Amino acid sequence: MFSKKLKEGSYRAVLILNEEKGIELPFNFDVKYKGKKPTIIIKNADERIVVNEITIKGDSVNFKMPVFDTEFKTVFVNDNLEGLWINNYKTANNKIKFKATYGETNRFPFVPGKANPYFEGRWETTFSPNTKDSTKAIGIFHHIEQTDYVTGTFLTETGDYRYLEGMKNGNKLYLSCFDGSHAFLFIAELKNETLSGMFYSGATWQEPWEAKLNEKFELANADEITFLKNKDEKLNFSFPDLNKKLISLSDKKFENKPVIIQVMGSWCPNCMDESRYLADVYNKYKNEGLEIIALAFEKSTGFEKSKSQLLRLKKKLNIEYDILITQKVGKDKASETLSALNKIVAFPTTLFLNKKHQVVKINTGFSGPATGKAYEKFKEDTEALIKNLLKE
Numbered sequence: 001m002f003s004k005k006l007k008e009g010s011y012r013a014v015l016i017l018n019e020e021k022g023i024e025l026p027f028n029f030d031v032k033y034k035g036k037k038p039t040i041i042i043k044n045a046d047e048r049i050v051v052n053e054i055t056i057k058g059d060s061v062n063f064k065m066p067v068f069d070t071e072f073k074t075v076f077v078n079d080n081l082e083g084l085w086i087n088n089y090k091t092a093n094n095k096i097k098f099k100a101t102y103g104e105t106n107r108f109p110f111v112p113g114k115a116n117p118y119f120e121g122r123w124e125t126t127f128s129p130n131t132k133d134s135t136k137a138i139g140i141f142h143h144i145e146q147t148d149y150v151t152g153t154f155l156t157e158t159g160d161y162r163y164l165e166g167m168k169n170g171n172k173l174y175l176s177c178f179d180g181s182h183a184f185l186f187i188a189e190l191k192n193e194t195l196s197g198m199f200y201s202g203a204t205w206q207e208p209w210e211a212k213l214n215e216k217f218e219l220a221n222a223d224e225i226t227f228l229k230n231k232d233e234k235l236n237f238s239f240p241d242l243n244k245k246l247i248s249l250s251d252k253k254f255e256n257k258p259v260i261i262q263v264m265g266s267w268c269p270n271c272m273d274e275s276r277y278l279a280d281v282y283n284k285y286k287n288e289g290l291e292i293i294a295l296a297f298e299k300s301t302g303f304e305k306s307k308s309q310l311l312r313l314k315k316k317l318n319i320e321y322d323i324l325i326t327q328k329v330g331k332d333k334a335s336e337t338l339s340a341l342n343k344i345v346a347f348p349t350t351l352f353l354n355k356k357h358q359v360v361k362i363n364t365g366f367s368g369p370a371t372g373k374a375y376e377k378f379k380e381d382t383e384a385l386i387k388n389l390l391k392e
Contacts, residue, residue, distance in 0.1 A: 196211075
C-alpha cells in the first residue's frame, strides 16, 4: 500500500468541543523531518511537545502523545488532517473531533489590531462565582512585545494551568492549551474592569469565571493545606517499584538521608512538570545523600498498565529516582495510604523529610515553569531547604 507523506511545515489544529455552538479549541504544531521520519512539535506559548510515535499507513495518520495515554487517529484530506483525539483515561465521552489545516499559523482566527496591552498583569480570579463550588485563582497574563498576542496561566491552590496562549481581540480575551492531557479553552470579555467568560475543559466540562486586576491578591499558602495530624508521627509505606521490588522508607538505602516523597501520577500534567524538576534536583544532590521516592497513583489499579505508563514518563524525563506503583487510584486512596496526614487534596503533593524521616514541609500542588516568578521562587525555596536538610 502506498502511504502519503505528512507535509513538512506549520499547521493550525482545532478540537471541536461543541459542533452545534461552533466552539473550537485551537492549537498549533509543526511537522519536521529527520531523514524520512516525521516529528510533530505541538506549541503552547514557550512549551514545545515533541511527538515521535507516528504511524502512517495509506491515508491514515495515527500518533500517540508522549507521557500521557492519549492519541490521535486521523486521515489525510489533501494536505490537511481530520479525525479524532482519543483520551484513553476515560471510558465515556473520550473522543473529540479534530482537524488540522496545513499552512495556517494563527492560533485564533483574528487579525491583531493596534496594541493595547490591557490584559497585562495579575488578576484575582473566581471560577464558578456565587456557587458552592466557587474556587479562587490568580490569572497571570502577558502581552508579547506589547502586541495583541497573549500568553499566561492560572495559579490555583492545587497547581497551575500550565502554558496558555492566545490573543486579545477587541475587548475579548482568548486563550487555549493542548498538551495531551489538558484541553483548555478560555474566552472572556472585559466590561467595567471585570473579565467574565467561560472556561472549557475537553468536550464535557465548562464553567463561568470572572477576574479583576489585583496585584496584591494571594492564594492560601501551599505549605499549609496538607499537614501531619500528629507532628511526631512518622510515615510508613511499602510498595513495589517498576521491577516489582518492594521498597520501604525503612530500607537501608534511605537510612540517615533526607527524603522527598512525591505523591503523583503519570496522567497529571502538573506532576510531569514537577517530575522534570525533581529529576534535575536528584541528579544535582544524590551524591550528597538526597533521596526521592515517587508514590504513583495511576488511573488503573493494574500493575502492568501502570508500569507501562510510568516507564514512558521515566524515559521521557530521564527520572533516576525510585517510582513505586501503589495500585491505588485517586486522592481518597492517597489520603488512606498516607493516613498520618489530614488529607491529600491535589496531585502532586510533595513531602520533605529530614534525615530522621520527620516531615518538615508539605507542599500542595506545583507552580510550574509557566508561572514564571512563582516557579523561580519555588525552586529557590526548595533548594535552600534541601541544602539545609543535607547539612543537618
